[in-house]
Amino acid sequence: MxxxxxxxxxxxxxxxxxxxxxxxxxxxxxxxxxxxxxxxxxxxxxxxxxxxxxxxxxxxxxxxxxxxxxxxxxxxxxxxxxxxxxxxxxxxxxxxxxxxxxxxxxxxxxxxxxxxxFYGGAVAHGIWEERCAGCGTCIIHDFEGLCPIARCAKSLLHGPCGGSSQTKCEINPDTQCIWDHIVARKMELGKLEDLMKVRELRDWRSARDGGPRQSIREELTQ
Amino acid sequence: MRLNYPSEVKVLQVPCTGRVDILHLLKAIEDGADGVYVAGCLEGECHFLTGNIKTKKKVIYVKKILEEIGMNPDRVEMYNLSSAQGGRFAEIAHEMTEKIHKLGPTPIKK
CATH class of the missing domain: 3.40.50.2300 (Response regulator)
Structure with a gap:
């Protein structure tokens, strides 16, 4: 929501x-x-x-x-x-x-x-957290359902930055480093090698960088 | 026991403090009450488990609203006592009334 x-x-x-x-x-x-x-x-x-x-x-x-x-x-x-x-x-x-x-x-x-x-959900009664950045190109399946675009302060795609310390992000001691979480989850599933994949440069035009967006569904238009 | 408490205190009964809503407190102030207090069960002894704890948070929220709009947040209060503490009930009524008398009449013009 x-x-x-x-x-x-x-x-x-x-x-x-x-x-x-x-x-x-x-x-x-x-x-x-x-x-x-x-x-x-x-x-x-x-x-x-x-x-x-x-x-x-x-x-x-x-x-x-x-x-x-x-x-x-x-x-x-x-x-x-x-x-x-x-x-x-x-x-x-x-x-x-x-x-x-x-x-x-x-x-x-x-x-x-x-x-x-933000776009997010309720993690507990009265507490909402950001989960989606609406970037227009969803890749959360590659990260076991943890979005590095929305949940990493730098939207990094190849692992944590140097600011990750003891599971927390350097921007705030209360903010979880999502890359710590992603790596832990991959290790738990025995899929750590997935993270060796080198990704092509991301096309941010599908996100806000491409200007205001529009979604047209021809089958619904009148 | 036949204890006396100030006649300006109007008691409104609810089945549990948890029933008290933010709007009940705000409407009382909006309609010109000089102060409002909630007398709930002792913490940890709510028959419905957390009714009094929930309302404690609502009272804090209303205090914040009053503070934001420049009203004294002490006009809203939460007290905890058991239904067997008649003496304490009268004492709280006196305590709150005294506090409100010190604050003076509400700045809200009807």
């Missing part, structure tokens, strides 16, 4: 400083699963902003709603009746949400209430 974190309340309050009536829109997709922009979080944000503005004696009228996905125009369309009744709209979806909303309703101002961080 796409993982996001709510922006600091002070930043959100600054964004809506001049507004008196806002709508907060949640998303039932990834941000609901990572407990950042689902129904509960929308209500918590509304209450928090409400308290902050009441404290300043500048009450803010806040309405809340949630749609199935903010990254699908058919659901974004459901907001048409109400979206222009507000001074501004706060989107609690990933970065895709405010963009789809802005494209659909060009006359309205949309603010992102969350910072989109």
């Amino acid at each position: 796409i993982v996001a974190d709510r922006k600091p309340l002070t930043e959100i309050l600054t964004m809506i400083e001049a507004q008196e009536k806002i709508l907060i829109v949640g998303c039932k997709g990834c941000v609901t699963v990572c407990n950042t922009g689902g129904l509960k979080e929308v209500e918590i944000l509304a209450s928090s902003l409400g308290i902050a503005r009441k404290k300043e004696n500048r009450p803010l009228t806040i309405d809340t709603t949630i749609i199935e996905r903010q990254c699908d125009n058919e659901y974004v369309e459901q907001l048409r009746d109400k979206v222009n009744d507000y001074d501004a709209v706060l989107s609690m979806a990933c970065g895709v949400g405010p963009q789809f909303l802005s494209e659909a309703y060009p006359g309205q101002k949309f603010y992102p209430a969350v910072n989109t961080t």
Whole structure:
């Protein structure tokens, strides 16, 4: 899923400083699963902003709603009746949400209430970790399901760098060196020689380096 | 026992402290409560195992929110006591009321 974190309340309050009536829109997709922009979080944000503005004696009228996905125009369309009744709209979806909303309703101002961080999963209750970099050329099968692109700080493909120390990465003592993990896993499976393979230079054009990407499925287009 | 506790404390019963939600605490503050406290079972003695521990974390989260928006986080508190500690219940009610009196009325205008 796409993982996001709510922006600091002070930043959100600054964004809506001049507004008196806002709508907060949640998303039932990834941000609901990572407990950042689902129904509960929308209500918590509304209450928090409400308290902050009441404290300043500048009450803010806040309405809340949630749609199935903010990254699908058919659901974004459901907001048409109400979206222009507000001074501004706060989107609690990933970065895709405010963009789809802005494209659909060009006359309205949309603010992102969350910072989109990475593609990952929940490793424990309340803890999410990055697992995918969306590089466009998946090779995790070569590394026993451990992605060196997303999980190595340098995205190395031929083994660890000199910064690997006692299973940890030099960038942070809490960060696992994924290459230590990959080598340990290969040794466990008796496949260490797999890592002798010399890889051709990687074509990063399938990743972000090639600019904004598009995926077209002809059988689905109308 | 017939113990007295301050009349400004309004008691809301829930089946377990774990039922208390972040929104319950925030809404109380938003609606003008001067302070809110959760009186949960003693740690390690939750009938549902971890209800009180979970809510302790929710209380900490609400404190962080209040801090972020410039309100005193002491307006929200968590206490632990057993249902057999009537004396402690009254004591906590006095303690919290006294603390809130010191902080003064909520800055939230209704």
